[in-house]
Amino acid sequence: MHxxxxxxxxxxxxxxxxxxxxxxxLSLKGARESLDEKSAPLAGLTATFIFAVQMLNFPVAxxxxxxxxxxxxxxxxxxxxxxxxxxxxxxxxxxxxxxxGGLSALxxxxxxxxxxxxxxxxxxxxxxxxxxxxxxxxIPVAAAVGAFISVPVxxxxxxxxxxxxxxxxYSVTTVLAGMVGTHLLIGIGEAVITSLxxxxxxxxxxxxxxxxxxxxxxLEIRKA
Amino acid sequence: MHQLPSHVxxxxxxxxxxxxxxxxxxxxxxFIGYLxxxxxxxxxxxxxxxxLGKRALIEIPFIFFAILMPFFGKGEIVNVGPxxxxxxxxxxxxxxxxxxxxxxxxxxxxxxSTTAREILRGLERLxxxxxxxxxxxFMLRYVNVISDEMERMKIARESRGFEATGIKHWKILAxxxxxxxxxxxxxxxxxxxxxxxxxxxxxxxxxxxxxVPLVRWAIALSAPxxxxxILLITTGMDK
Numbered sequence: 001m002h003x004x005x006x007x008x009x010x011x012x013x014x015x016x017x018x019x020x021x022x023x024x025x026l027s028l029k030g031a032r033e034s035l036d037e038k039s040a041p042l043a044g045l046t047a048t049f050i051f052a053v054q055m056l057n058f059p060v061a062x063x064x065x066x067x068x069x070x071x072x073x074x075x076x077x078x079x080x081x082x083x084x085x086x087x088x089x090x091x092x093x094x095x096x097x098x099x100x101g102g103l104s105a106l107x108x109x110x111x112x113x114x115x116x117x118x119x120x121x122x123x124x125x126x127x128x129x130x131x132x133x134x135x136x137x138x139i140p141v142a143a144a145v146g147a148f149i150s151v152p153v154x155x156x157x158x159x160x161x162x163x164x165x166x167x168x169x170y171s172v173t174t175v176l177a178g179m180v181g182t183h184l185l186i187g188i189g190e191a192v193i194t195s196l197x198x199x200x201x202x203x204x205x206x207x208x209x210x211x212x213x214x215x216x217x218x219l220e221i222r223k224a
Numbered sequence: 225m226h227q228l229p230s231h232v233x234x235x236x237x238x239x240x241x242x243x244x245x246x247x248x249x250x251x252x253x254x255f256i257g258y259l260x261x262x263x264x265x266x267x268x269x270x271x272x273x274x275x276l277g278k279r280a281l282i283e284i285p286f287i288f289f290a291i292l293m294p295f296f297g298k299g300e301i302v303n304v305g306p307x308x309x310x311x312x313x314x315x316x317x318x319x320x321x322x323x324x325x326x327x328x329x330x331x332x333x334x335x336x337s338t339t340a341r342e343i344l345r346g347l348e349r350l351x352x353x354x355x356x357x358x359x360x361x362f363m364l365r366y367v368n369v370i371s372d373e374m375e376r377m378k379i380a381r382e383s384r385g386f387e388a389t390g391i392k393h394w395k396i397l398a399x400x401x402x403x404x405x406x407x408x409x410x411x412x413x414x415x416x417x418x419x420x421x422x423x424x425x426x427x428x429x430x431x432x433x434x435x436v437p438l439v440r441w442a443i444a445l446s447a448p449x450x451x452x453x454i455l456l457i458t459t460g461m462d463k
Contacts, residue, residue, distance in 0.1 A: 004286050006245045006323020013245075028355050040355060040426075041419065044362020045370075045412030051363060052370045052408075053401050059388050068401065077405060089359045096234075096343050099331035100282050102324065104241050169293055169316045196398030197405070205406050 002094065002101025002109045003158070010104070012165025017107025023115040024088055030081035046078050047086035051093075058193060066189055071113055071154070072121035072147035073194045076139075076211040077201065080122040087114040112157035121150025125211060139212045140199035147194035151187035155179040229436050230338050230346030232444040237334045239448035244326045247455050249319035255326070257454035262329050265447050269337040279332045283324055290317040290324075340364050358428060362415075370408055377404070 031043065050070045057065040074083035088110050094100040101109050125146030132138035159179050163172045202209055240261075247254045266276055294313035302311050335343065341364070348357045377400055388397060416424075 004283060004320070004324035005241050005327025007286070007320055010242065010245050024353070024356065028353055031355070039412075039416055040358035041362055041416040042409065042412040043355075044359045045366060045408045045415070047359050047363040048366045048370045049405050049408040051367055052374050053404060055371065056374065056397060056401060056404075057388075058394055058397055059390055073401075078409075085356065085359055089356060089363055092347075092356075093340075093360060093363060095331065096347075097335050097340055098282065099279060099328045099335065102241070102327040103238055103331055104245060104327065167316055167319055168290070169310070169313045170296060174296070193394055193398045193401070196395050197401045200399045200402030201405060204402075205409075208406065208409055 002091070003105040005102030005104045007102070007167060008105060008108055008161050009165035009167055012161055013104050013108055015107075016111045016161060020088070020107040020110035020115065023084065023111070027081045027084040027088075031079075031085055042078075043082045043085055044089075046074060046082060047089045050074055050086055051090050054090075058189065060189070066186065068193055069113065069117065069151060069154075069186075069190060071117035072125065072143070072150040072190070073197060075118045075122040075150075076125055076143050076146060076194070076198055077209055079210040080118050083118045083122075084114045087118060108158070108161050112154040112161075116157040117150040117154040120153040121146040122211075124149040129211070136202060136206070136212070139202060139209065140195040143198040143211070144191040144195035148187045148191035151190050152180050152183045155183035228440055228444050230342040231349040232346075232436060232441055233334055233338060234343070234346045234350060236444040236448050237330050239445065240330055240451050241327050243448055243451045243455055245323055247323075248459075249315055249322065251455070251458040252318075252322075254454050254458040255322045257458070258326050258451050261447050261450050261454075262326065262333065266329075266333055269333060271333060271336050275336065276329060276332055279336070280325065280328045283328045286324055287321055290320045293317040293320075354427065361428070362412075366408075366411070369411070370404070373407055374400075374404055 053070055053073075054067050057067055059065045071083065071087055074086055077083075078086070091101065091109050091113065092106060095103055095106050095109075123146075125142050128142035128145040129138060132142055156176075156179075159172065159176045162168075162175050166172075166175070168175075198209065198211075202212060206212060240258075244255070244258050247258075249255075263273075266273065294309040294317055295307070296310070296313065300311040301308050302314070303309075304314075338346070341361075344357055344360055344364070347360075348354065381396070381400075386393075386396065
């Protein structure tokens with residue numbers, strides 16, 4: 001469920017569209033440097049993965065279930081630049097092909113999820129990683145912190161846009177309380193699942209986890 | 225309609241949506257006009273109303289959000305049947321539903337009358353960065369492969385008697401997400417290597433873009449221009 005057309009006024013949508021475009025441009029530049037080659041297929045399959053994983057249902061209780069947003073997970077696995085690109089592509093495709101989210105509101109959604117969610121989430125992950133002991137088991141914990149933060153931060157982004165150009169009559173404080181309240185709960189789920197998923201990837205393919213650079217000892221050649 | 229170049233259609237759709245958002249809800253006549261334009265466009269594009277309606281259902285959560293609005297707020301109160309409703313709330317709710325519906329219907333017409341591949345080509349012509357277009361191309365190409373992979377994993381779990389019922393099963397589902405990521409990433413690596421060995425150097429082969437005759441532009445832009453005309457006429461009548 002994304003922001004529909006006409007929910008936020010036109011000037012605000014246009015402004016955030018410009019910010020989103022700038023953010024994507026920067027991420028394109030960054031991704032070119034962080035991927036060793038011009039690797040569209042890898043970023044493309046990451047986008048596919050995010051799209052697919054959002055269809056994976058996690059039962060909560062009494063028939064309700066939720067799904068991952070995947071912003072923090074993608075940032076930790078493939079790095080924030082590629083994550084921004086992949087998530088933006090997912091949002092663009094959802095709007096254009098499935099009418100999920102207004103076309104004029106694309107900039108707003110991209111700003112909230114692909115920029116705020118990914119980068120603040122990744123920042124929180126880095127901070128947590130710095131504080132925690134430098135070992136492999138800390139990474140899933142740091143991932144949980146990043147994922148937890150990424151969800152309410154995207155919600156706050158929405159409330160900010162609402163405060164600037166919202167067309168509904170709910171007061172900003174009501175929207176803030178409602179959005180942040182529910183998204184803190186969603187954030188807990190996102191944190192638990194992201195953490196478990198990151199630890200599962202680390203267990204089998206630690207080399208694929210961008211956020212985990214093991215302290216490798218260089219190959220040592222000893223004389224006989 | 226199906227033959228119009230996709231970038232022209234995308235521009236027309238965006239233009240139409242912008243006009244509808246810029247319309248104040250008090251000129252409600254304009255919205256009826258927009259709806260008629262949409263229905264005529266759907267008719268010309270041979271999109272059955274049923275399809276249009278079914279695909280617009282995605283909007284429902286926001287309609288609930290809007291329905292509650294007249295009950296909370298401040299200011300002038302109007303009596304509607306057994307309820308005391310706030311006038312501002314009613315207007316804002318109508319505005320959100322009307323504009324959201326027009327946006328969804330426009331996007332549905334665009335995506336039903338244009339193949340996904342064409343939409344991407346259109347976005348590319350509208351200067352969406354080539355890298356983004358390529359990412360989206362790969363996503364379109366492999367989304368079925370990856371969801372089939374996910375489906376097979378689901379069948380494998382179920383054939384072992386697994387059923388996810390609550391939070392205690394999150395660990396297993398998270399592992400599924402993890403192996404789905406590893407499989408997707410490894411597939412990406414294989415595709416990339418295969419492409420490199422076939423001479424890929426960061427760009428996909430291109431078709432020469434053809435010149436779009438002015439008539440095509442005129443046909444596509446007629447819908448949003450009519451909408452603009454409706455807006456001007458209705459606001460003019462208000463004054």
